[in-house]
Amino acid sequence: MFQEIRDIIERGEKFLITAHIDPDGDATGSTFSLYWVLDSLGKQPCIYLRDPVPYMYEFLPKPPRVAHGEIPEDRYDAVFALDCGNLFRVGNGYEKLKDMGPVINIDHHTTNEPFGIVNIIDANASSVAEILYGLYKTMQVTMTYDMAINIYTAIFTDTGSFRYSNTNSQAFLICEEMTRCGVAPSYVAQMVHENHPKERFLLLGLVLATLETLKNDTIAMAMVTQEMFRRTNTSKEHTEGFVESVREIRGVDVAILLREITGSLYKISMRSKGNTDVAGICNLFGGGGHRNAAGCTIDGTIGEVKDRLKEAFKIE
Ligand SMILES: [Mn+2]
Structure with missing residues (x-):
């Protein structure tokens, strides 16, 4: 080989x-x-x-x-x-x-x-x-x-x-x-x-405050906006590990982090604990990855992006 x-x-x-x-x-x-x-x-x-x-x-x-x-x-x-x-x-x-x-x-x-x-x-x-x-x-x-x-x-x-x-x-x-x-x-x-700058935790606080759960608390979603980056003097590199934190919630099978790139374009990171194939879901949007860790980008306003995600996960 x-x-x-x-x-x-x-x-x-x-x-x-x-x-x-x-x-x-x-x-x-x-x-x-x-x-x-x-x-x-x-x-x-x-x-x-x-x-x-x-x-x-x-x-x-x-x-x-x-x-x-x-x-x-x-x-x-x-x-x-x-x-x-x-x-x-x-x-x-x-x-x-x-x-x-x-x-x-x-x-x-x-x-x-x-x-x-x-x-x-x-x-x-x-x-x-x-x-x-x-x-x-x-x-x-x-x-x-x-x-x-x-x-x-x-x-x-x-x-x-x-x-x-x-x-x-x-x-x-x-x-x-x-x-x-x-x-x-x-x-x-x-x-x-254990080597993160203080600003990363100020950003994490803002992001965790956006936490919402779906499908009987089995899907957890949080969001990071450009405004949050400005307020905490941070950038996308400080979000590494955030989606994994959301996955730590008991009963959550899929964790989703939505990162605003512009007001009409979002970077989506997904992590799953169990059998949900998030690479398959991200593939629907032209992305990909691994069964338990994947990503994609989705066009649209935050409302539209959330609707498309809910549709992909068959949530009413
Ligand atoms: Mn790798």
């Missing part, structure tokens, strides 16, 4: 590594770990993430060549697209990537389209980092601390700190090995979960 990628890496020299917009722990940790692996092999990797790395992942050993904003147009021996169910998840200008080099698609979303020359899609993997670890093993890479903490953090965050249904035995086995490479779980947990 990894042979083709190993050949491409061995033959090539310049590589672009990219992942989805609004990078999460897996997108960040996976791209960073692959950079350090290629660097250790004497290659010339470069990372492109459209958006800046969120503050909670700033502790990760960051490679020197990470570009944000515009795609660094050049010729590469391969373009690695990580954690992207669809190539457009890379952001504006994604069409150019296919002309910049052969695209290697490594992903674990159930809604992945095989857009690459090589496609390694494992929906049972907890994270892209788990798939990459398998690749590194077959390449006999000497695991350094910089690689290990990026891999550990990617798995730790994509499994919701080992709480979600994608938490598998492989996730623990890999993370155990990473601790033997020097990763301290308490340090990672503190950096990810």
